[in-house]
Amino acid sequence: xxxxxxxxGGLVQAGGSLRLSCAASGRTISMYAMGWxxxxxxxxxxxxxxxxxxGVSTFYADSxxxxxxxxxxxAKNTVYLQMNSLKPEDTAVYYCxxxxxxxxxxxxxxxxxxxxxxxxQVTVSS
Numbered sequence: 251x252x253x254x255x256x257x258x259g260g261l262v263q264a265g266g267s268l269r270l271s272c273a274a275s276g277r278t279i280s281m282y283a284m285g286w287x288x289x290x291x292x293x294x295x296x297x298x299x300x301x302x303x304x305g306v307s308t309f310y311a312d313s314x315x316x317x318x319x320x321x322x323x324x325a326k327n328t329v330y331l332q333m334n335s336l337k338p339e340d341t342a343v344y345y346c347x348x349x350x351x352x353x354x355x356x357x358x359x360x361x362x363x364x365x366x367x368x369x370x371q372v373t374v375s376s
Contacts, residue, residue: 252277252365254346259370262336266374270331272346272367280324283349286331287360288342288372298344299331300357309357314340336374343369 258270272284285300299320300309308320319332329346347363349356356362 252279252282252348254348254365254367256344256346256367256370259344259372261373261375264336264338264374264376266336267332267334268336268372270333270344270346270370270372272329272331274327274329274348278324279322279327279329279348281350283352283357284320284322284329285347285349285357285360285363286320286329286344287347288340288344289369290339290342293342295360296342297358297360301329311358333372336372338374338376341372341374343371345369 253275255273262268281303283303286298287295288298289295297311299318301320301322305322317335322329346367348365349363352362
């Protein structure tokens with residue numbers, strides 16, 4: 251079992267930055283693909299970004315491409331989401347997720363991930 255705990259959320263003005271962290275415990279995540287998803291009130295669960303187990307491949311939703319960066323530090327068992335140029339429409343609860351077996355377009359699909367964190371709230375004011 252893998253336990254995931256997100257942190258780093260908060261309130262920020264539009265144009266600002268936040269860095270989310272996802273700390274894993276229970277098992278090393280070095281062989282897991284990792285993803286970030288978000289859900290805004292009244293909206294569906296949405297893919298944000300993902301990274302392959304070795305960090306070589308990264309994937310982004312069009313809405314965050316060029317503004318967000320996903321990275322991982324397997325030695326620290328932690329995944330990060332650097333969010334720059336934040337917009338009010340980025341307001342949501344952000345979730346970290348881990349997947350044991352995943353490839354190609356499956357990175358974008360929440361159902362392919364095996365473990366989920368509890369989420370951290372990000373609020374961007376205009």
